[in-house]
Amino acid sequence: MLRLLASQAATSLENTRLYRELEQRETKIRRLVDANIIGIFIWDFEGHVLEANDAFLRIVDYDREDLMAGRLRWMDLTPPEWLARDLSQWIPQHKVTGRLEPFEKEYFRKDGSRVPVLIGVATFEAGGNEGVAFVLDLTERKKAEHRLRESYEMLRELTSRRETAREEERKHIAREMHDDLGQHLTALRMRASMLAVQFGKDLPALAEQAQALTALVDNTMRVVRGVIASLRPAALDAGIGAALEWLAAEFNRNPRTVCRLRVQDENLVLNEDRAIVLFRVVQEALTNVARHAAASQVTITLERTPDSCVLEVRDDGQGFDPLATRKRSFGLAGMEERVLMLGGRIVVVSSPGNGCAIIVHLPLFHETGDATDMIYT
Ligand SMILES: Nc1ncnc2c1ncn2[C@@H]1O[C@H](COP(=O)(O)OP(=O)(O)OP(=O)(O)O)[C@@H](O)[C@H]1O
Ligand SMILES: [Mg+2]
The missing domain is CATH 3.30.450.20 (PAS domain)
Known part of the structure; x- marks a missing residue:
């Protein structure tokens, strides 16, 4: 009997403990909810x-x-x-x-x-x-996302306008230099020659000075032509193939790296916007090769698919980690913006020790500015 009572008391104690534990647990959950x-x-x-x-x-x-x-x-x-x-x-x-x-x-x-x-x-x-x-x-987060998207679009729009304005400005300066400065230099050269012809016989010292002046003008004309070409290469007027040939030839003046060019269709005609974008991408890519790659070879390839053109600039240099440099890089970012402006896609494939390839797909029939992101691999 006593044992029974003791066992009942123990059970009741155990129940009380369990009940209290349950109550504590419920209080915690309630607290969590409330x-x-x-x-x-x-x-x-x-x-x-x-x-x-x-x-x-x-x-x-x-x-x-x-x-x-x-x-x-x-x-x-x-x-x-x-x-x-x-x-x-x-x-x-x-x-x-x-x-x-x-x-x-x-x-x-x-x-x-x-x-x-x-x-x-x-x-x-x-x-x-x-x-x-x-x-x-998520209301606040969505609003913030929306604001971020808006400012990103705005930034993209600004960059796009800036690039267009820069290109226009370059064209303008090139034209002014060609028409005004070019004409003045030609006139200067003619007058110097006339001086030499008119007075050279009697005044040999003047003839010498006139000759020096002519040589100086010739040099200045070369410089001006170089500047005009780099602002907007006349080769672009002869088509993208010719423009790339000009870039490759310029690059090959540097004996360290050999530049090869393969253009699938010599007669490929692109509109001005696309031609300039491809030209600037290759220009920046080659500058990067010369500055950073320590490559022995770089190959530019331009191919055409039914609805797009595909450009590749591939070097066999030291390569780099594209993700690590993304924040500080303006050359690559500039390429990206130009390509995105025309609805294209750009991929940078590189890793340390494995060279670098920049591949651009540019749609030939793109009308609006729907852009995709640059892909770094
Ligand atoms: N072909 C390449 N080979 C090796 N490293 C490269 C190559 N292209 C780019 N890089 C690396 O990527 C970085 C970013 O290139 P990016 O062109 O954006 O900037 P940058 O050349 O340093 O400066 P800039 O704004 O004058 O172009 C370079 O600093 C370089 O470290
Ligand atoms: Mg650069």
């Missing part, structure tokens, strides 16, 4: 919201009365296009796995506006009909 750091609600597969904390009610802008009266159904809160995905994709998957990794969706607020949320869900028990959902309001 802290309202994140929206939490309890749901069933029929679409009901059975319980919800204040944070969730705030997100969807309903009050507790709506919840108590059963007016809160997650299926009604979900806009049709999201509900279709919930029903066809998430719920079947959820019924198998018992949980869903956080995913983004939208809910209707009480006033009919939409709130973007991140939601993660789990059922209470395998095969059960009820579960818990954790919901994070």
Whole structure:
């Protein structure tokens, strides 16, 4: 009898301890829910919201009365296009796995506006009909993303305008130099020659000076021609093939690296914008090869597909890690902007010790500015 009583007392003590533990655990969970750091609600597969904390009610802008009266159904809160995905994709998957990794969706607020949320869900028990959902309001994050996207687009637009303006300016300066400066230098040279012819016989010292002057003018004309060519090579007027040949020939003045050029279709005609972009990309790529690559060979290839042209500048130099230099690089970034402006794609393939290849795909029939990102591998 005594033993029975003792055993009953022990059981009752154990029960009290278990009860207290349960109570403590529940208090902790309640505290978690009521802290309202994140929206939490309890749901069933029929679409009901059975319980919800204040944070969730705030997100969807309903009050507790709506919840108590059963007016809160997650299926009604979900806009049709999201509900279709919930029903066809998430719920079947959820019924198998018992949980869903956080995913983004939208809910209707009480006033009919939409709130973007991140939601993660789990059922209470395998095969059960009820579960818990954790919901994070993404409104501020979405706004920030939108602002960031807008300023990125703005930056792209500005860069694009700047590049166009620079190209126009170059063209203008080249024309002015050619027409004005060129003519003046020619006139100067003629007058110096006339001086020598007219007075050279009687004044040998003047003839000498006139000759020196002519030589000086000749030098200046060469410099001016060089500057005009680098501003906007006349070769571009003869087509992209000729322009690339000019670049390769210029590059080959440097004996350290051999530059080869392979143009599949010598008669390829590109509009001015595309020709200038390809020209500038090759110009910058060759400058980089000369400055950074320590290569023995660089090959420029230009091919045409039915709807695009593909340019490649490949060197066998020391290579580099494109991801590591991305932030500081203006040459590569400039190439990217020019190519993106015309709806093209540019890939930089390089790694230390393995040379570098820059590959550009330029659509031939691109109208608008839909751009893709530069790919670094
Ligand atoms: N062909 C190449 N071979 C080896 N390293 C290269 C090559 N091209 C670029 N790099 C590396 O990538 C970096 C970025 O190149 P990028 O052209 O953007 O800038 P930069 O040449 O240093 O300066 P700039 O703004 O005057 O062009 C270079 O500093 C160089 O380290
Ligand atoms: Mg550079």
